[in-house]
Amino acid sequence: MPMLDDAALDQIFRTARTYNGYTDATVSRDDVRAIWDLMKWAPTSANQMPARMIWCTTDAAKAKLADCVSAQNAPKILKAPVSVIIGMDRDFHEHLPTLFPHVDAKAWFDGNAELRAASAFRNSSLQGAYFIIAARALGLDMGPMSGFDGGKIDTAFFAETPSVTVNFISTLGHGDPATIFDRSPRPDFETFNTIV
Ligand SMILES: Cc1cc2nc3c(=O)[nH]c(=O)nc-3n(C[C@H](O)[C@H](O)[C@H](O)COP(=O)(O)O)c2cc1C
Helix, strand or coil, X not given: XXXXXXXXXXXXXXXXXXXXXXXXCCCCHHHHHHHHHHXXXXXXHHHCCCEEEEEECCHHHHHHHHCCECCCCHHHXXXXXXXXXXXXXXXXXXXXXXXXXXXXXXXXXXXXXXXXXXXXXXXXXHHHHHHHHHHHHCCCEEEEECCECHHHHHHHHCCCCCCEEEEEEXXXXXXXXXXXXXXXXXXXXXXXXXXX
16 A cells, blocks of 8 residues: 655644634535545444534534534634534444444444443544544544533434434634644654553
8 A cells, every 4th residue: 555645644644733713615515425425434343333423514503503612612613614513323233234234243232331332432533533534635624622511412413312422523614724823742752652
């Protein structure tokens, strides 16, 4: 497999930033679909794919979400072209006969709510990261956030699907460089790594 070139690595990692605001450039429904159509190929355990994404594109949907987040985050949600909820379905196992047909993987999770909750959190977090990488790979920017009232988001957006709860949220658009802070440090390998 060939290595990506430096421009691609910069775009996805080294010069990519977390944005607090965006230009007026629009994000289309096709853009949103393209993100999903890329990120869906990345791995989750037993292909569980527990993430349930809600893409808030209208002013009304963004206002509903902004009402559930911290005062600092609310204006970002309202102004972003798209604001995204990355939810997680603790009943993801109901889909395993389709998503992982090789074996009866649903049986591993039937009756084990604790295992399902841990798996949903682990794999939807991964999918949230894949969302970030896919958006950047497609030339978009985002700003993930955990400053919100999860209970309020669950009531506002997942009342009809009680097995789904929010993991984290994000804005999405074409980043405005005027809205970023100075880059925080990223330690060298030795600081947080051990090779044994
Ligand atoms: C899961 C997650 C939650 C975050 N929550 C918030 C938040 O609530 N509000 C905020 O302003 N930034 C939030 N951030 C942004 C981080 O502070 C930012 O991504 C980090 O400092 C790296 O910034 P950089 O990508 O520009 O280097 C969050 C980031 C992540 C990944």
